Amino acid sequence: MRRRDFIKAIVGPLTTWPVTARAQQSSMPVIGWLSGASPKGYARNVTAFLEGLKESGFVEGQNVTIEYRWAEGQYDRLPELAADLIRHHVVVIVGSSTTAALAAKAATTTIPIVFTTSGDPVRLGLVRSLSQPGGNLTGASQLNVQVASKKLELLHELVPTTKVMALLVNPNSPAAETFSREVQAAAAALSLQLHVLHASADRDFDKVFANLVQLSVGGVIIAGADPFFSSRMEQLAALTVRHAVPAIYQDREFVTAGGLASYGGSGTVSYHLVGVYSGRILKGEKPANLPVQQSTKIELFINLKTAKALGLTIPQSLLVAADELIE
DSSP states (O other): OOHHHHHHHHHSOOSBOOOOHHHHHOOSOEEEEEESSOSTTOHHHHHHHHHHHHHTTOOBTTTBEEEEEEOTTOGGGHHHHHHHHHHTTOSEEEEOSHHHHHHHHHHOSSSOEEEEESSOTTTTTSOSOSSOOOTTEEEEEESSGGGHHHHHHHHHHHSTTOOEEEEEEOTTSTTHHHHHHHHHHHHHHTTOEEEEEEOSSTTHHHHHHHHHHHTTOSEEEEOSSOHHHHTTHHHHHHHHHHTTOOEEESOHHHHHTTOSEEEEEOHHHHHHHHHHHHHHHHTTOOGGGSOOEEEOOEEEEEEHHHHHHTTOOOOHHHHHHOSEEEO
């Protein structure tokens, strides 16, 4: 698919981008992109992937075709989307989230799968070990679940007077339990009261934010590494602004949409690594021989306009530490 087609899909509601007649007749290899999220909000990650792919000698539309499939946060669609990619004879599948990688793994034991995940790939059952993945999967992990407690610490620095916090998780996420456990431990260490709230469908958001007000919550951590939330970053940011609730998430797009802050592993770094690995596999390397890469870059973004609207004073230490201050 040409770059302009991708841009068009970003602004439209498309979830499946069909193969063109030219691509069907082409001898170019086909990469299948499987994601539990939606294309909107993933432009930076897709660009990073394409740059990594180019680094390995492959350019979309020139010597490789990419089939994109997006579940729009509806995880039950992933098995069929994975099966659809297999029917299109893809030679590599990119599992663009933990849920997508698990669905792809369940669908094939022969087609190479390159994943990105914010969890522990071994504990999640994606690979046998980081150094020797074995099987048909490898990929890159980024630090998000591992820095869950730090998110609470940062939010507490931003709203130091509050004693009541909330954690919003999608109970259907594979990382929900681990993320919740980490944040609960951090809350206990900081002597904070923590309410864990759940959302797995759009209809849940109104109830969640009504509860935040009723519980007098001073700040909310939105659990990262979840495609359902990633697909709704603008909606979540708007809700936090409307209800005047300081919130922290993992992606820069949440902050540019009006959310207060984001903190977590760099998605662009891990997607670049996935692009490089996909290209190497197209050249004949086996995923079993490619160690899982661990991206250690952490990024902090703060929206100064939102902070001002909330009446918050950003500590100088955070102003200096931030990768970007958005106004």
